[in-house]
Amino acid sequence: MARLNLKEQLTDAKRNGYAIGAFNIFDCPSARAAVDAADSLKTPILLQTSVGTVKKFGPEELFGMMDLMRKRTAVPVLFHLDHCTEPELAKVCIDTGWDSVMIDLSARPLDENIRITGEIKKYAAVKGVCVEGELGVISGVEEEINAEEGELADYETSLVFLEGTGIDAFAPAVGTAHGVYKKEVKLNYDLVRKLSETTAVPVVIHGGTGLSDEQFARLIACGASKINVSTALKYAYINGLKEYLHGHPEEYDPIKLNSAAEKSVRETVANHIIRFKPKSGGRI
Numbered sequence: 295m296a297r298l299n300l301k302e303q304l305t306d307a308k309r310n311g312y313a314i315g316a317f318n319i320f321d322c323p324s325a326r327a328a329v330d331a332a333d334s335l336k337t338p339i340l341l342q343t344s345v346g347t348v349k350k351f352g353p354e355e356l357f358g359m360m361d362l363m364r365k366r367t368a369v370p371v372l373f374h375l376d377h378c379t380e381p382e383l384a385k386v387c388i389d390t391g392w393d394s395v396m397i398d399l400s401a402r403p404l405d406e407n408i409r410i411t412g413e414i415k416k417y418a419a420v421k422g423v424c425v426e427g428e429l430g431v432i433s434g435v436e437e438e439i440n441a442e443e444g445e446l447a448d449y450e451t452s453l454v455f456l457e458g459t460g461i462d463a464f465a466p467a468v469g470t471a472h473g474v475y476k477k478e479v480k481l482n483y484d485l486v487r488k489l490s491e492t493t494a495v496p497v498v499i500h501g502g503t504g505l506s507d508e509q510f511a512r513l514i515a516c517g518a519s520k521i522n523v524s525t526a527l528k529y530a531y532i533n534g535l536k537e538y539l540h541g542h543p544e545e546y547d548p549i550k551l552n553s554a555a556e557k558s559v560r561e562t563v564a565n566h567i568i569r570f571k572p573k574s575g576g577r578i
């Protein structure tokens with residue numbers, strides 16, 4: 295099966311001054327919502343799946359469901375495994391049809407992170423699948439991942455990591471966090487810019503939920519070409535349901551509930567896609 299190429303998509307985004315949104319979907323309505331938003335805005339996106347979502351449905355069922363969804367549109371919709379700490383599961387997703395996988399061994403010692411990420415890169419390359427790796431600690435909570443605030447990535451170690459792994463997309467810890475921001479976010483824009491200018495590996499920003507328009511625009515202007523959004527979709531989904539039930543307390547038609555959640559997620563995804571295409575465009 296020919297895979298869509300993450301690195302090519304991100305390189306195109308970087309060249310043209312926008313970022314591709316990578317949205318964590320978790321069921322059929324959320325996947326439909328994300329695909330429909332991409333279709334209406336004629337913009338490529340990633341459907342990201344957490345390890346928890348893959349384990350809930352099983353790789354075959356989840357892939358089959360998403361594959362039907364993406365047939366709804368002509369725009370590229372890539373499937374990406376997010377934050378996988380289990381090399382064997384990453385291989386299963388690579389074999390099943392995912393276009394790219396993120397192997398997250400950032401909690402392990404650097405040499406181990408480099409060695410195993412590099413092994414997955416070799417395994418994936420044979421099947422035309424791209425690999426994202428992480429360096430440093432992106433704090434916060436994301437399903438199985440629960441990281442305290444820790445070390446951010448630095449330029450020199452980043453180069454060692456890129457050289458040692460050969461990865462296609464790079465998620466350095468630059469100050470963003472998973473979940474909801476509880477205090478002011480300080481971002482290392484310089485690292486994003488330096489990596490974007492001096493390497494050919496696209497830079498990925500995790501923890502997109504809650505960043506401001508100005509922060510998105512500046513990250514993109516510095517060269518970031520993939521931005522992950524997860525928590526915002528979960529909030530949109532649950533809030534969509536809550537609001538509908540509040541207005542219709544006697545409603546027992548699941549299709550109506552389902553549609554309310556879907557609409558809310560679709561609007562949130564569309565809103566982010568629009569913010570990832572800053573009008574000023576271009577690099578700084």
Ligand SMILES: [Zn+2]
Nearest residue numbers: 436500501522
């Ligand atoms: Zn993340």
